[in-house]
Amino acid sequence: MTYRHNHRKIQNKLNDTTSVKSALSFLLIPSLLFTSLLVTGCKVSSSTTIASTETEQDLRSLLALPEHMPLPAIPDFNPLTPEKITLGRFLFYDTKLSANQTQSCGSCHFQSDAFADGIATPIGSTGHALVRNSQGLSNVAYNATFTWSNDTFFELEDQLNVPIRADDPIELGVTDAELETVLNRFNSDEKYQQLFSAAFPESDSGASINKIIFSLASFVRTMISANSSYDKYLLGDKSALTPQQKQGFSLFNGEKFECFHCHTGINFTVSYKDANSINDAILFPFFNNGLYNVNSDGSYPESDQGIFDLSSDPADKGKFRPPSLRNIELTAPYMHDGSINTLREVVEHYARGGRLTPEGLDNAGDGKNNPYKSALITGFSATEEEIDAVVAFLESLTDYDFIHNEKFSNPHEEN
Template sequence: MLVTGCDISSTTTIVSTESEQYLRTLLALPDHMPIPAIPEFNPLTQEKITLGRFLFYDTQLSANQTQSCASCHFQIDAFSDALETPTGSTGHVLARNSQGLSNVAYNASFTWSNDTFLELEDQLNVPIRADDPIELGVTDSELATVLSRFETDEQYQQMFQAAFPGSDTGVSMNKIIFALASFVRTMVSANSAYDDYVVGDKSALTDQQKQGFSLFNGEKFECFHCHTGINFTVSYRDENSSSDSLLFPFFNNGLYNVNNDGSYPETDQGLFDLSSDPADKGKFRPPSLRNIGLTAPYMHDGSIGTLREVVEHYARGGTLTPSGINEGDGKNNPYKSALITGFTATDEEIDAVVAFLESLNDYDFINNEKFSNPHQGN
């Protein structure tokens, strides 16, 4: 909780103890999880969460009515989609892997690599409105048609009214986005074997997983430098984070070295595509590792198939692409983080780290009715 008074530059909400309990209940947050930062302009309410859940699963939200958010974010895959990269509603193959949405509310920035999307409300414009590449395809020319689908539906009329009381009765893209962001913020995963261990059940992890946990947090494997804290990423914030202490970390972890000049494949060079600064080539946000055993394939382009191969990538100090247009050794990428130098690990140690990572799987999360498709007949 922020107790130091009004920091008007902060984007976090200043909450009273009473509203703290209210948020814990709405988010079904166990005691060991901090309260995420909820922006003041979009306070969390049950009515917005409910509306957001209906919208998340509704194909009427795409211009041609073929896709919904859930077409790329499946609950069974911890809201990723088991593909290297997905295809949008009109057939564009996207460059990036669909991200899992576990504990998304705690991320300091959004998407694989963007230091300007600091609120979910900013980011959600992309899947809905973008025209290159098209995801849901609600471009300017399609907007009125899509909004009218919800405006003329009686059940939606009631839900929009309940979610946005006191505003005009119309449906707007802002209301849709605010409701979706509210629903996505409730996707809290905090009931894995690892969580049981953290709250005191020392038998919740096997001996192998405990060995893996200490290797993960040790100076040989170095994982914890970038994947740390309750959400296993340094890209983190909660209601206590002040705007000047927030980190927006992005790293090159040695996945590619095209032309031996530090480049990544032309389709996606990470932060460099926004900044044009060569030092930003291949820089991506360290993802949360929550439910990581359920979100294969891995990395921003889905290019690594299994967790074992991910750990081998780090042990090698980068990935070798032996031939083809992306030929090169990521190990020698000049922009690679100094924390990724490679190390010698036995098969047993690698298995232990993989077993630990799998202890972050939360089967309650992927079976929780609150996150499931609410539409009848589905």
């Protein structure tokens, strides 16, 4: 069974009273519309109803959300509360959440790396090699879909089921056979009894997989990053960016480099939604960027061919979701398989219009000639100075307050 098909299979493995997928079935209708450079929308929520200005301000306060950042879409079935956030933070860093008690969510998502992990692809708790690079979690609450390439995961609650419950490959390994053992660890722990009771006061059933997922989602939604040099520039401090970074900003949004076609708006990705997004204006974009062209027939490595592994449509070979570029300086290596090491190499890849993997190497082929490559990836001529400027601009998206914010840190290490 392939990695992606396994992800689809385990969506139906939640063992609580209501499955997450059934709760999500009414959400987010795909659209062919494109977002503008600064993403805005009419006040029709995709998954959250804001009852009043006071409620909105309460939510902004809970998220410590600055005024220039839109309110993220919080699903009605899992309203944000301080208690769920606290429980989620404890769970995120607790190795008791893995079947063999060797890994936690924090084992592949380090705060110092903007909640990426600094390696090409991680290893699961039982030694299984994963095929996807661990994405950073900066502003993940604004994602329209989740994981690198799955068009059926519309909420964090969907995605979190995967690393916890997947059995091929195993990440945390909480399979059906291990679930009761893992839940009993929390139900027999006095501290967790208090945390679960506070987070879910209307339930006396103790820990459950849905409560764990809902709490983790609540914590991860608080990971708002909005205090980079770019943000300060956006708010009026024109000295916050260097002349080189301003040049890079102009090139990034120009028709020569064309970065903005896939990386636009406040979160630098067209895969975006917030509390004001109109359902049928939300994009679910996945692109083939010419990273591979195995056998010169448009294929990507068999281990991971993107959306194709779900659809079996050849036109979907190599299609992956464009990630947010927030804190991109900290989340190397890059691409879905971690196969590009530096931001300069990323820009050079797009300047060439696709990557050349020479004959004799694994996955040989010229991605520039991939027949399924996005029409946006045409290549362009760029000087060294221009590439340096774009890289410098991307580095201006680093938020050092975010990676040192104690509210995202490991609570088990506190005195």
